[in-house]
Every structure is written in C-alpha cells, then in structure tokens.
Amino acid sequence: MKHAILGAALLAAYVGVPLLFGGTPYVMGLIVAALTIAGVALAWALLGNLGGMVSFGHAAFFGVGSYTSAVLSMKLGVPVFAALLLGGLGAAVASVAMLPALRLRGPYFALAILAYAHIFQILATEMTPITGGAGGLLSIPRFPTLFGLEFGGKTGGYVIILTIILLSAFVYDAVRRSAWGLALKAMHDTEIATRVIGVPSTHLKAAMLALSAFITGVVGAFNAHFISFLEPDYAFSSTWTVLPIAAAIFGGYRTVWGPVVGALAIYLLDQLVFKPILPHGHQMVLGVLLCAMILLSPGGLLPVLLRRRRSEGGRHAHA
C-alpha cells in the first residue's frame, strides 16, 4: 500500500507535472525556482535537525557551489553533470574552513557562519581573474542532451532538481535512521552525556555540516547552469538564506518533507501573491510569517497537520 502511494507520487512528479505544465515555461520556471529553494531548505533543516545548528550562512555554500561548478565547466571544460557534483564538493570543502566555528555554542555558531558567508562573497568579488568579479560570468554552459533527453530546457531542469531533492531526502532519511542518527539525536538531548559514552560529537557535527554544505552546493551549481548567469551579489544573496529558513520553519524543520512542502508554499505565495502587491519590500511578509510561526507553532505546519490526521485515525501522534 505504502509502496503504491510512493510509486504514484513519483509517477505524478516525474510524468504528471511535466505533462501538465511543460507547455507553459513560466509556470515550469516558477516550480523549478521553488524546488531550488526547497533543496537549500532541506539541507538547512538537516543541519538544524540532526546537527542542532542554526545557520545564517547557507548562501555561502550556495555561492561556492555555483561558482565552483560554473568555473570548472567554463574554464576547464568539465562536463556539466560532473561539475555539478564537484560544485557540491567545493561547498563541502568550504565548510571545512568553518570547522573552528563548531567550537561555538548555538548563537555564536549561527553568527560566525554569517561572517563566513560575507567573506566568501567578498572573495568572489575580488578574485576577478577566476570569477569575473562584480561583472559576473555570462553564458555558463547549460545542461546537455543525454540519451535523447534534452536537459537544457525548463522541463529538463525540473527533472534534474527533482532528482537532486529526492536523492538528498533519501540520504537525509538514511542518516537519520542509522546509528549516527541515533547518536545525533542523543546529542540534541544532552551533548555532554553523549560525549561521555564515547560519541565523537564534534566529528559528527562536522560531518553533518559537510553533508548540508554538499547538498546546498549541488543545488547552487544546478541553479548556475539552469539560469546560465552568475554574479557575486546574486550567488551569495541573503535570499538563499532567508527563503530556505522561512520555508523550513514554515513546513517544520524537524521533518524530512516539511522544508520541501514549505518551500513550494512560501515561494509560490511570495512570487504570485506578495510580489505583485509589494514589489520592493515583499520579503517583509516572509519576516511576518517567520515570526508568527516561531510564536504560534514553532514545530511548523506539516507536523501539526499530520498529527491532526493521525489522531483522527485514533493513533498516537508521532514525536
């Protein structure tokens, strides 16, 4: 039964959506952009849920991933799909530079990582010979045509980002269910006790940071090849931090799918409803939403909805 639902959902996502919206590039573009946010939101929530760390600097991983991939494919001729993975790797390497910040507790870590994001943005602007500086990179190679499937267009991009998100969610879930996931959960309750029984907590947190950075980097790299243009202010824009946080908090950052659902809801609302009303300050609505969620339902909407459905079914709500 569960497999049948999963299969139907996959079929709908891979075949249904392209058939339905493939003819209208505008809608397809919106969905791809929403999924891009969803990918970062998923990675952000992974770090928050498993690692217990709040990051205000995911824009750094997004930017590093996009620049790594774009530069490798443009200057060294690396195939685009390989460059995509190398972009993720680049972001993971960048996260190694942030390891000293892991010595810091909650708020300090959150802000130290914000400082890192600024540093990377400045570096991208200043390293003109490699990154093109403030002028940016133009005509970054698009996705190629493989096995007769054209990945360069909107629908092709949709299939790629959907696959990235599904794979990331799969890895996230696998980590959560593993012994590591158990150790991380215990760390969330009491870190000192967990260290006493021999869990290498700093190593585990570093691994979660690197994994989160990798996913964000791949999503950033995808975006670079999809829109085929980069500049530092865009690639490291705080949008890549603000929207995913709002999405993850809105959907529920302690679940795997909450951030994805949240991103679709938030991004589409933002673009279709708030932007036409408030062309310049439309992010204000995200701020309001973020504050309202934290004050009224800090666990997010998805868990609340699921709990309601389950308790109607006479079963206990999951924790």
Added chain:
Amino acid sequence: MIELTLQALFSGLLAGGYYATVAVGLALVFGAMRVINLAHGELVLLAAYIAYAAESRYGINPVMAIPIALVVVASASAIVYALLSRIEQDREINSLILTFGIGIIMTNGILTIWAADIHSTTNPWFQDSLVIADTLFAMNAEVAFFVGGLALMAGVYWWLNHSWQGRAVRALTSNRNAAMLMGVNPRQTEILSFMIAALLATFAGVAIYTGKTVFPSLGHVLTVKAFIITVLAGMGSIHGVLIGAIMIGVIESLTVTYLSASLQELAGMLLFLVVLFVSPSGLFGGRRALAR
C-alpha cells in the same frame, strides 16, 4: 607615510567609537537575557531614518531629532522584547530566528517607506572638516558623536557599576538564579536593558546619519559587526567592547588606506576568525567561555 598612518589610526578610532555604541547595546541585552537580538542593527537604522525623515520633511536638526527617534526606537525595542518573552521552548534557537524575522520586517519596512536610496545629512555643519594639530582631519559630526558616544558609554558604565538597577543587570548576566534569589526582578531588569540598548542604538543611528551614509541593508551589516566586536571583547565586558570596537575601526581604516576599500569588511572578519580560533572566549572575557 607617517601622516597617512596617523590619519588612518585617527579615522579608525572615530569609527570605533560608533561601532562601540552599537555593540554595547547588543552585549547588554545578551547579558541580561541570553538572547542575541539580530534586529539590533535594524533598530540603529530605524533611528537614522527617523532623523532623515525629520530633517528632510520638517527641517529639524538631526541632533534635535534624537528625542523623537528615541521614542520610536524604544517602542520598537519594547515590541521586540514583548515578542521574545513569549517564546517558551528551545529559547536559544527560536529567539535567534524570531529576531532574524523581525530584522527582515524592519529592513523591508524601511525599504518600502523610504526606498533603497542612500541618504546622509544635508546640514553642512556636520560635514565641515575639523583640523587637529594641522595634520589630522575629521568631520565635525564624527568628532562630536565620538565624544558624545564616549560620554554616553561612560554613563552606562557608571550605571552598571553603581546603581542598584545596573548591578541587577550584571547580576543576571553572571548568575540568573542567584540574582533572582537576591530579589532581582528579571522581567523588569530585562526591559531596562532593552531600553538602554534602544538609547545607545538611537544615538548610534543619528551618528551614522550625520557622519556616514545610510541605506536599508545597513542594519544587517551593523548587527554582524556588533556581534563580531562582542565576541572579540568576550561577553560581559564593557571596556572590552570599546577596545574591540576601536580595534575593528582601526584595522578597517588601515585596510582602506593601504590596500583597498573593498577589502574593508574582510579585515575585520579575518581578525574575528583568528580570535575565534585562538581564544574562543574573547580577548577580555576571562574564562566564562562562549565555547564548550
């Protein structure tokens, strides 16, 4: 060469003065409530825009606009406090996200009302130059607000050390439960620390409007800078904040003078990371660590 260096040191010192007024407010609130107010820079920015609105619409001198700005900023600060005190679970993380959200609301509110343009005072007195000892140059506004800022911080320092309420703030900082047993009302003391932070933010905001330029995304930059200074200083040390702020100011102005203006932010960040790596409890914070 020596003249250039002296000028850079002097400009850095003046910049450090207003960085310190921003950072002391952030540190006070953190001390009393264990919350980093990510909307603190936006409070400073709000004060700057109130001064701008008062000057451009009604021709009020920015200094005279301080009381008006203070009322607005103190009200905003009170709202931040009221919302923060409603958080019950996961206080540390949720309060960060909440104040982050408030910061987004304020930045975009300012953007909607006053647009993205860059503003500075139109009153020529503030921007007239002042020459000290024939070699050092500064704007009137910079010197006036540096001196005023020092006086204000001296006042806060005295208040923290000699008044009952000020000592209550410090008591909450060092041991919350013991302070409550000694009869400190935590809510009252927390509100008070938010109001002092609002006062410092107002002063800093008007200082920036008269001596530098303001634009909507500045609030975020100020919050980060204030946080960096607080970490450099180590928590709970006012003179540490002042020294940290001047260090950042001097390093930035030396970078602008000898390297490039675009590397200004980078220098401060790198200093911050080096300090984090070498001595995570800050330069003046003693052993009360921010790290584990």
